[in-house]
Amino acid sequence: MGPLRDQSSLKPTEGKNNTASTKKEVNKGAWTEEEDRKLAEVIALHGAKRWKTIAAIAGLNRCGKSCRLRWLNYLRPNIKRGNISDQEEDLILRLHKLLGNRWSLIAGRLPGRTDNEIKNYWNSHLSKKIKLKEKQIKGTTSSSRKQGSKINYQIKVHEGDQEENNSLIFNNNKINNYESSNTTTIHFDVDDFFDFSNEGSLNLEWISKFIQD
Template sequence: MTNLRPHSYSNLYRLSNHTYPILETIMGVKKERSVSSKRSQINKGAWTSEEDTKLAEVIAVHGAKSWNTIASKAGLKRCGKSCRLRWMNYLRPNIKRGNISEQEEDLILRLHKLLGNRWSLIAGRLPGRTDNEIKNYWNSHLSKKIKQKEKQGCIDEKRSVENGKEELRQENTCAAGGEDSNISFDVDEFFDFSDEKFEWMNR
């Protein structure tokens, strides 16, 4: 991806995994988009660097729990839910930023095959990655890849089928959404990380 979007800082993350909050402050690229709700006086939209700082400070003192308390202690016009999300997906230490590696992608595919859309569980197996990040990555990259593969797979299978009945059966399988409702799955194969490409997992 070559986008350079100030509001998401994806490219800043790629410059450094650890310095993005500092960078955005120094560079002043963060766009202040939070809008104050007329009804509830609760801020919505993008977080400002000031809000991030306040939230991080309060969590450093009180810990990452009782989110409504944290929100009020930080003096943020945010709900606890929003604070939690911000912390979990952005401010939390040890968050790995940048591109998903091939190994990670492969692991996501395997885990998704096993667990389905259980993003938090999948994220739990990928140190430093958040469920939101994986979900987004799946929706924007992997789901398309899989659809393409399935499409290709259906075409290939069709070609190989001689019997008309069998052909019809195959079409029905593809037409049923293609999602893994009837996929046979070998758990042993899934957890077999002996392959050299998973050496990093064993480490």
């Protein structure tokens, strides 16, 4: 596995442009250490913007998007890779319940984690876990859910306010007042989200942090 491969080990379809090909085809596939180094150097000098220009200056035969992805997901400083903790996993599960597949928003709440990593983690680990859990629940408690106390909250996620200010507006009545603004309405079961009945005190730390933010 691993993100990096020596160009010499690339398959014939990969690293096309490393041959002195006549056509201006962009390089695709795994990044080499050399490419990473060049990209990092140029970004250190010019900053992480204008990706097409960065690719050109670095002499990388890559599209700007590819450079951006590589930088954001792997080369950028303070990136955490792998070893997603139980708390992080729990947070991902809850945030996904709340936000759906809004990976960038979810990643915004997990310092050092990228949307791509969370998305991958979800697809390979958590989605299966959830399906399994749902099966178990269906098998055991098909009709045991309490009805009366459930409040159906709607949450507005302000689209433009990612990163620092992706605050959520809890609103259980005057929803339509916000309809003109740039928002997305999400329905979720607040009872499920805040059901800590079978959790230790440790798991509560993140939620207080989350609310504080």
